Amino acid sequence: MPARRARRFFVLPSGVVLAIAIFLPLVKVCGTVEYPIAWPIFWGPYLLGAVAIGMALCGSQRAMRNLVVTAQVIVAAQCGGLGVVTISSGYGVLLIAAAVGFVLLTRRGDPERRATHALIAGGVMSLAWFAPFIGDPEGLWGAYVSTGAAFALMMSGLEWRRELGKLRVERMPMARARG
DSSP: OHHHHHIIIIIHHHHHHHHHGSSSSEEEEEEEOOOOGGGGHHHHHHHHHHHHHHHHHOHHHHHHHHHHHHHHHHHHHHHHHHHHHGGGGGGGHHHHHHHHHHHHHHHSSOHHHHHHHHHHHHHHHHHHHHHHHHTTTBOOOOHHHHHHHHHHHHHHHHHHHHHHHHHHOOSSOOOOOOO
């Protein structure tokens, strides 16, 4: 099954790097180095990396469904959290609406397709989450590693979705001429 192979080879490394990056220095605040592990508000992208590891190693449909729901909650919380932080700029309402829309749009379908949507959206939200730290002169190398892992997670979700599209089964058989 090619989709399973793609999931292991692309999702697993990006999830591992993103999950481990929680222990890397993210930003310097008032001259002291801050690590994301000390700030629970920053745990969203790293938890998504841990969920991606579970998705890559998952063998049953039930476990995949549970991991997809977990990833959806993490992505919606990230999106809503960014919305609350930026509520004064006017983009906050848009981000909160995007969180609600994401959850509503990814409720249907098979667990693997929903997993790809959660990884793609989680990668995009993680990129938006890490962007201020990369643009900040006080941002440290952990922000760059986390951003690269979030980008790899998004791309692995896109690749997994592409391979699932190849495996899609036709619902109606194609008409054939007999003669």
